């Protein structure tokens with residue numbers, strides 16, 4: 335039995351359109367399935383937590399974006415049932431990072447024919463995430479993006495991930511960098527004028543920005559990118575390099591690898607995980623090694 339969790343609203347309706355295609359294929363192929371539609375924030379996790387989901391599941395298939403996958407992962411970590419994804423969100427950075435096809439038919443073929451593998455699951459405080467946690471500039475961009483009306487309009491014309499780029503420029507001219515003490519695997523480093531800190535298990539965020547190009551889901555380590563001490567104008571010039579991942583050699587960009595990270599910002603910084611804003615008491619990041627079975 336295949337279990338589907340569908341967020342009809344993801345990608346401004348793309349979730350529902352993708353489900354209609356999937357449903358038709360499942361019926362034509364006479365495949366046993368059950369489907370539940372999410373109705374509110376947090377519902378995808380509740381659905382995936384139900385005991386019945388694990389008794390005879392070949393896979394739990396999410397049709398939605400990174401926010402919906404994030405919720406389901408929080409129910410599936412350390413369970414022996416594979417997570418599969420039909421990408422239908424705005425950014426789809428999980429799918430992009432793990433080479434999951436964006437085409438519905440091809441993504442579904444991977445669900446049926448893929449070989450399950452175990453990947454690491456990163457964690458902040460007690461909450462799991464899937465790809466990247468970011469603090470600072472990108473947290474602010476995520477906040478503005480999630481409130482943005484143009485997200486819906488751009489999604490309608492198939493340019494959904496352009497909304498992140500537009501908001502990056504909006505926030506660039508107003509953001510105030512701050513000092514942060516960063517402790518990686520017990521080693522403390524002080525950074526001044528920090529624009530952003532990305533703590534990554536996968537390379538992409540923000541709808542295709544390759545912020546940590548060497549991040550791998552199964553290397554049992556975070557890749558950490560810190561941008562600090564840079565002027566607004568220089569940041570603007572460096573920004574296009576993030577699409578190729580070549581920003582990492584810039585003098586104001588520091589890259590690290592580590593198993594644990596503790597952040598202590600001098601002033602309030604917004605935290606985003608997988609594109610959703612989070613409020614956490616302790617900014618301690620760790621990795622649950624090889625803990626998520628995926629297709």
Ligand SMILES: Nc1ncnc2c1ncn2[C@@H]1O[C@H](COP(=O)(O)OP(=O)(O)OP(=O)(O)O)[C@@H](O)[C@H]1O
Nearest residue numbers: 344345372373375398399400401402423424425426
């Ligand atoms: N029926 C619903 N109505 C409103 N929000 C919902 C509903 N079901 C789920 N959600 C919430 O919608 C949020 C965003 O969904 P999702 O991430 O799937 O799409 P997206 O934001 O378009 O894509 P991406 O995260 O890839 O940019 C999730 O955090 C989820 O909790």
